Amino acid sequence: MNSKIGFIGAGNMTYAIVSGLVNSYPDDKQNIYVSSRTVEKAEIFCKEFDVSLAVNNRDLVKNCEIIVLAVKPVKYEEVLNEIKDIVTSKHVIVSLAAGIEIKYIEQFFDEPTKIVRTMPNTPVLVGAGMTAVTKNDHLSQEDLEAVLNLFESIGRVDVIDESLMDSIPAISGSSPAYVYIFIEALADGGVLQGLSREKAYKYAAQAVLGAAKMVLEKEKHPGELKDMVCSPAGATIEAVYSLEKSNFRGAVIRAMNACTEKVKQMGKMKD
Ligand SMILES: NC(=O)C1=CN([C@@H]2O[C@H](COP(=O)(O)OP(=O)(O)OC[C@H]3O[C@@H](n4cnc5c(N)ncnc54)[C@H](OP(=O)(O)O)[C@@H]3O)[C@@H](O)[C@H]2O)C=CC1
Numbered sequence: 305m306n307s308k309i310g311f312i313g314a315g316n317m318t319y320a321i322v323s324g325l326v327n328s329y330p331d332d333k334q335n336i337y338v339s340s341r342t343v344e345k346a347e348i349f350c351k352e353f354d355v356s357l358a359v360n361n362r363d364l365v366k367n368c369e370i371i372v373l374a375v376k377p378v379k380y381e382e383v384l385n386e387i388k389d390i391v392t393s394k395h396v397i398v399s400l401a402a403g404i405e406i407k408y409i410e411q412f413f414d415e416p417t418k419i420v421r422t423m424p425n426t427p428v429l430v431g432a433g434m435t436a437v438t439k440n441d442h443l444s445q446e447d448l449e450a451v452l453n454l455f456e457s458i459g460r461v462d463v464i465d466e467s468l469m470d471s472i473p474a475i476s477g478s479s480p481a482y483v484y485i486f487i488e489a490l491a492d493g494g495v496l497q498g499l500s501r502e503k504a505y506k507y508a509a510q511a512v513l514g515a516a517k518m519v520l521e522k523e524k525h526p527g528e529l530k531d532m533v534c535s536p537a538g539a540t541i542e543a544v545y546s547l548e549k550s551n552f553r554g555a556v557i558r559a560m561n562a563c564t565e566k567v568k569q570m571g572k573m574k575d
């Protein structure tokens with residue numbers, strides 16, 4: 305880690321990213337700073353990970369080059385007003401917020417400021433995150449590489465056009481939540497049929513992990529991979545038929561549309 309990185313907000317996403325970074329950079333823990341509204345929470349957090357405590361958000365900005373805004377979208381105005389006069393052209397501001405556009409953050413600063421908008425997900429905690437990244441024109445290639453390196457150390461990264469950013473929560477930022485529901489449902493079905501709860505979670509989660517690896521590592525269409533499982537007149541096609549009758553795909557796509565709709569509303573709520 306070549307820069308000091310500071311997290312404003314010690315909530316779920318900071319927990320996930322810092323856990324991942326501490327695993328990837330065990331010798332650089334002291335270069336990770338955290339501040340939060342409730343200082344006691346930040347203290348507990350810093351003790352757990354052996355990272356540096358910033359006593360407040362301004363102290364964090366003074367100590368770090370990369371500043372991650374890990375507060376809810378509605379808190380952006382408050383936090384940006386608090387730090388704007390001490391942010392310099394050397395800092396890189398990294399936003400995690402769903403729905404917040406780069407131009408909204410830019411308007412707080414009188415001078416050109418380096419801003420990166422990202423959408424990670426909680427699996428960064430285990431080094432298996434998916435992070436979409438977009439940036440403004442004030443970053444050098446070196447600045448961008450520094451941010452990409454951080455997220456690449458805790459998962460996969462993709463640089464995209466900002467026009468696509470509002471669509472990313474639905475497909476990867478929020479989707480771990482739907483996958484956990486799917487895993488719970490698989491496990492409940494297993495328990496119903498007599499498996500222990502412990503075994504049911506292990507079998508369900510490993511099946512989801514394995515299926516995802518097949519999609520990522522084999523150059524095959526997911527439909528072809530599904531067909532490989534469905535023996536003619538076999539058991540799997542009965543399950544697939546039942547899911548299709550329940551509009552499984554439609555339910556997922558409808559949920560994603562609801563997610564994106566909310567992301568767009570959250571982007572407007574901060575105005
Ligand atoms: N959770 C997720 O899976 C993902 C979240 N995100 C984005 O990450 C951001 C954070 O989300 P998440 O971690 O889930 O939210 P949380 O509610 O878990 O955490 C937010 C944190 O911000 C702190 N906070 C609030 N106001 C301030 C302030 N003025 N100064 C410093 N800290 C403050 C809160 O402290 P306190 O508890 O004391 O109020 C809390 O620790 C959001 O913008 C979200 O859109 C992006 C991708 C995935």
Ligand SMILES: O=C(O)[C@@H]1CCC=N1
Nearest residue numbers: 401402473477478479
């Ligand atoms: O629920 C949320 O608003 C955030 C955005 C992506 C995941 N969690």
